[in-house]
Amino acid sequence: FAGLSVSAVVIISSACLLALQLQRKKHRKEKDEYFKQNGGLMLYDEMRSRQVDTVRILTQKEIKIATDNYNEDRVLGCGGHGMVYKGTLDDLREVAIKKSKVINDDCRDEFVNEIIILSQINHRNIVRLLGCCLDIDVPVLVYEFVSNGTLYEFLHGSADHNLSPIPLDLRLKIATQSAEALAYLHSSTSRTILHGDVKSANILLDDQRHPKVADFGASALKSMDESEFIMLVQGTLGYLDPESFISHVLTDKSDVYSFGVVLLELMTRKRALYADSSSKEKRSLSHSFLLMFHQNMHLKMLDSEIAEDAAAMVVVEKLAALAVHCLSARGDDRPTMKEVAERLQVLWRIQMRQAGDGDNDDGNDEGSRGAAAG
Template structure:
């Protein structure tokens, strides 16, 4: 019996030491990232005392969300700034790599449509990331709210603005970031809405840095069911057009207020992209649009809804070569917004 207890004790000690070593490795890597911005956006190193004070010692009353990534708390810094504090869950090397990946990317990008990283804390047991606080949660929750007044708050013009915000953020990653960045998990739950309901792209744990001299990145397919580019899934070839496919699904969600995957639909229509394509083939695409939008829509709004539906379906083309770029998508959405607002559009 004593031998069994001793063996268990040794195993637990080794496990503890592995965790300690992993935490120390992560701390050093994060410190290196934060100290090597080379003139990019500055990220602060917070003390453990500051973080505990901001979150009232990680009060359960301040939890905003929790999942496989860890827990997110609402916090208030000494200067009154409201922040979101993410306590990353580290169970394996993969989780550590995702934390490092997100911090590196957010320290090297700067765009109004991307959620900002304010800094990190390296003193506590878990790595802590501090983000700007986005007041209105995520787009998915708004679109799926059982309260119709919540959905009605997202008017057609507001949905177009959110589409443009998201497209601009992704286009920035693809064309302005150096090196280019493929988000790899753009979906409605990763689009946060600020106090004015502007959209901001979040969650860069799965994102990958691209190489300008390569047509694709060879990597195992990762992402979320319903948004995953089928060509990427089949060939393990990640490109900017993989993000475009996912964005096409987001456009369908904005149009329909339906889920990307919904087992309450008929078995052939569980996937929203497949369902929308079928309805388009049967010339019933108007049946896909959220009834709340249709009720208040005039002929001009209906035309712009059809235009956005056409854009969404072009993003969902089976072959990536046939999909538009995020830059082209941004321009098209801007054009649709001009029509919807009744502004003259230059040729």
Template sequence: MEKRRMLRAKQRFFEQNGGLLLQQQLGSLAASGVAFKIFSEEEVSKATDGFAEARVLGRGGHGVVYRGSLADGSTVTVKRSRVVEEKQLREFSREMLILSQINHRNVVKLLGCCLEVQVPMLVYEYVPNGSLHRYIHGGGAGAGEGLSPADRLRVAAESADALAYMHSSASPPILHGDVKSANILLDAGLTAKVSDFGASRLAPAADEAEVATLVQGTCGYLDPEYLLTCQLTSKSDVYSFAVVLLELLTGRKAFCPPPDSAAGSQDDDDDDDDRSLAFFFLTAAHKGRHREIMDGWVREEVGGEVLDNAAELVMQCLSMAGEERPTMKEVADRLAGMRSRASDS
């Protein structure tokens, strides 16, 4: 009796999460060369040793990420979310169909999902070197000085390429919604892979204005215009990416007290501004002191002209008005140019 009740519950969740639609589409996905699988709860549980603590790769406000081993011996990443909005559940199967077809070397590949649980679980390719945040700020193998200035520019350019692809080449366009250094992973060759489209959404059509009921994102990276309007746009990703670029150029975290006062002292009641890397940079840049807050190794290796170009790009991306910011495609193209000039210097 208990087993029958559990089977009914799994079937109910499977249908609620759009499993029937996905099942119908698997054949056409396979025919187009897309390897996407609907995993059973038993398969995912076995892959993670019953969601064992030893398998945990990371925890966040939305859930837990595990390292999994499939029956064929391949290693994967399993994202087990705690909660999901009802609207996201209604659109889940449609988003899975679109995300499963994303094929870009700098985007973490979605391999499949598990639908027979209340909150769907996602299965991604495993990226061994962990997050860019851990790599440049500590806590990971090779943390800190392991990422050379040339590698930092390359990682920035690769990440920008990935976001530009999602904004401009995916059909329909996909917004990330939570761009940050913790959501950029590094593979065995330190190639960047943008991950965690947990906050992502399909871009609304031109005549639709999608207003969020709850602003999502991470402190230090959040677009101030998004905070005011509750409307996520491609330019919100541009703002957040600029903060990641600053992390790479300065070695500083997105949100913490600056270690020195190159930008000048701040009033005690401006704590949030004082702790924001974006505000700290803008204050220094307006005084013409942006080079002073850059990482010393970066200053030596990339040259003053590239630093000035990068600072100008960041300032444009951090504009309070989204319409004044460049597109991710423009950002990617300009970073490619900077990489070329830096290698020539």
């Protein structure tokens, strides 16, 4: 009986070991298949031919370690396109790891091309793509981590961000540098890159309150099917270009419209969809401001902090006019992002001179560097 027992144990152990090896082999094969179908081989070839050395290809195991197996405590945000986690790589760099919900099979080649293009972006006000993971059912992108939250939180507050005064020159700095980043995407790269989801929640702030444009959620999509468009609309209510709403096509002027809404947020500190103080009904910030502007009553909507600054009123009026120009109903009537950035640069310099706070030279140097980068 003892001999039989030992034999049984050996057989069971061998069977378990064999099952485990088969499972691992199946898992490896599955990962290889995911890597191929997500364009991993194509990406390697492209990276070699274009000598791209700025993007690291990570394994699923490395991503799981970095995110503590996608621990809920590491979630930075959740949007229409997926979850974003805070991660730590093996070199102790903190990163933002974006796990998409789904990618259309028809878009996989475009996705690889997008990684190559994003890897070549080098602008101090754009969040850098550091790596990707392709041996997983849905590709994962790894970006630099920006430490100080979003512009949305800075303007409107959150559990982690209390409302604090924001001087006009800081608002103009954030607007100018964000505009320069978008202008760079539209005109200074190998092809026009559309952001497709411009909003204050997608503009991050670093420790020095420099903005970094993030989350190119729809940048690869020129046109969308019904389900993709509904997903986009849900995430961009209050920011979406009326022309895109009708045509389901994004253009560079769609980004200009959305940026016009961000300018209004900076001026009013109201959300893109805000609750009316009297009726508590939800209102569109862009619609309300345009109505008030054409009745010459828009100053009533401004944040009291800048509305009460008589010396800044010339700059504020020009800023309001620029925002209204960005919100033109027809895309062809809107300025380009390059024109927006140039006009904001002028307003920022005027305000810095008027403020006379000793930072004038620094502000102009920063602006000049941004313009050169853009």
